[in-house]
Amino acid sequence: MARNKAVIVGGLGVIGRNLLQHLVGLGDWDVVALSRRAPDFDSEAEFIQVDLLDRVDAEAKLGGITDATHIFYCAFQARPTWAEHNAPNLAMLVNAVEPIEAASPGLRHVHLVEGNKIYGSHLGPFKTPAKEDDPPHMLPNFYYDQEMWLRRHQEGKAWAWSALRPHTVCGFAVGNPMNITTVIGVYAAISKELGLPLRFPGTPGAYNAVYQVTDADLLAKAMTWCGVTPAAANQVYNITNTDFFRWCNLWPKFAEAFGMEYAGIQTINLTEFMADKGPLWDSMVQKHGLRPYKYADMAAWPFGDYVFKTDWDVMTDTLKIRRHGFHDCVDSEEMFLRMFRQFRDMKVIP
Numbered sequence: 197m198a199r200n201k202a203v204i205v206g207g208l209g210v211i212g213r214n215l216l217q218h219l220v221g222l223g224d225w226d227v228v229a230l231s232r233r234a235p236d237f238d239s240e241a242e243f244i245q246v247d248l249l250d251r252v253d254a255e256a257k258l259g260g261i262t263d264a265t266h267i268f269y270c271a272f273q274a275r276p277t278w279a280e281h282n283a284p285n286l287a288m289l290v291n292a293v294e295p296i297e298a299a300s301p302g303l304r305h306v307h308l309v310e311g312n313k314i315y316g317s318h319l320g321p322f323k324t325p326a327k328e329d330d331p332p333h334m335l336p337n338f339y340y341d342q343e344m345w346l347r348r349h350q351e352g353k354a355w356a357w358s359a360l361r362p363h364t365v366c367g368f369a370v371g372n373p374m375n376i377t378t379v380i381g382v383y384a385a386i387s388k389e390l391g392l393p394l395r396f397p398g399t400p401g402a403y404n405a406v407y408q409v410t411d412a413d414l415l416a417k418a419m420t421w422c423g424v425t426p427a428a429a430n431q432v433y434n435i436t437n438t439d440f441f442r443w444c445n446l447w448p449k450f451a452e453a454f455g456m457e458y459a460g461i462q463t464i465n466l467t468e469f470m471a472d473k474g475p476l477w478d479s480m481v482q483k484h485g486l487r488p489y490k491y492a493d494m495a496a497w498p499f500g501d502y503v504f505k506t507d508w509d510v511m512t513d514t515l516k517i518r519r520h521g522f523h524d525c526v527d528s529e530e531m532f533l534r535m536f537r538q539f540r541d542m543k544v545i546p
């Protein structure tokens with residue numbers, strides 16, 4: 197049987213990098229990863245450095261991919277306001293899909309990663325659990341624009357599309373704006389280095405609210421499943437670990453895992469209070485023999501402030517993907533503790 201060839205658009209992000217490792221590990225996929233940066237790790241995948249905001253660059257670099265069977269779109273451009281996200285994020289999707297589609301007549305599937313923010317999970321209380329056919333929040337929302345473009349663009353084509361809506365994706369990546377596991381790991385390591393107990397830095401409301409996350413490995417499996425499963429053609433699914441939790445029950449376990457005292461809540465603005473810790477982190481890299489990543493690339497503090505100030509329940513319904521045949525699930529508490537061990541083993545945190 198012919199091998200599949202996946203083009204991972206945004207192959208260095210927390211979602212793309214973990215998908216890349218998953219597909220390479222399966223052994224029957226050829227993988228091409230796109231990003232502006234070069235990778236800082238070894239991989240069997242081919243990397244193409246391209247600026248997807250530049251149509252000319254995209255056509256020049258992607259026109260040579262003539263045998264793609266799958267496109268997995270997980271690129272992202274952060275912008276200061278929600279409205280400003282739309283133009284660049286739609287342009288990158290169009291500038292990736294159209295040149296690859298034109299050059300690869302054997303294209304079978306285009307997968308788009310969206311997120312629970314389409315339901316307004318970032319704005320304030322919303323209908324829980326959110327279902328796939330719930331209407332989006334008051335637009336603009338770039339996931340909505342991307343999905344509408346993909347739906348229309350696919351009409352009459354031989355290939356199918358699908359989309360997944362994860363929430364707070366957990367995994368390893370460097371230099372990305374949304375990664376809660378590295379935020380917790382670096383915040384805990386710095387607290388410990390300063391001789392402080394571990395404290396939840398968010399609000400009392402967020403401490404006690406119901407929350408959910410998506411393991412990047414689970415997401416990679418679900419994306420792959422979408423790409424090869426007939427039932428997933430032209431479908432959109434919520435995808436989370438499938439369990440729910442409250443931070444008040446997890447943070448004491450995190451303290452135990454880091455060998456720290458636990459001291460409950462102290463609400464701080466991480467973006468402000470962690471801003472001056474770069475020199476301390478550099479000294480910790482030396483002292484503990486850590487990988488020499490830049491402090492600025494290690495933890496996205498504004499994302500930590502957003503997650504730990506979510507004072508409302510965040511729950512999405514994952515029945516649809518299970519009914520269609522994807523049954524994997526993850527225990528979120530076990531996932532966090534496993535990832536913290538991995539980050540230590542990788543010498544990312546002490």
Ligand SMILES: NC(=O)c1ccc[n+]([C@@H]2O[C@H](COP(=O)([O-])OP(=O)(O)OC[C@H]3O[C@@H](n4cnc5c(N)ncnc54)[C@H](OP(=O)(O)O)[C@@H]3O)[C@@H](O)[C@H]2O)c1
Nearest residue numbers: 206208209210211231232233248271272311364365372374
């Ligand atoms: N992370 C989460 O918790 C989460 C949760 C739910 C949904 N999502 C959604 O999932 C999608 C992917 O998110 P993510 O967190 O994996 O993003 P990410 O970590 O920021 O990764 C983005 C990827 O896009 C690439 N990229 C950015 N601009 C580019 C450009 N102009 N040309 C080429 N490549 C470019 C980046 O590489 P370079 O910088 O090297 O170009 C990187 O590989 C987004 O739509 C996001 O909203 C994320």
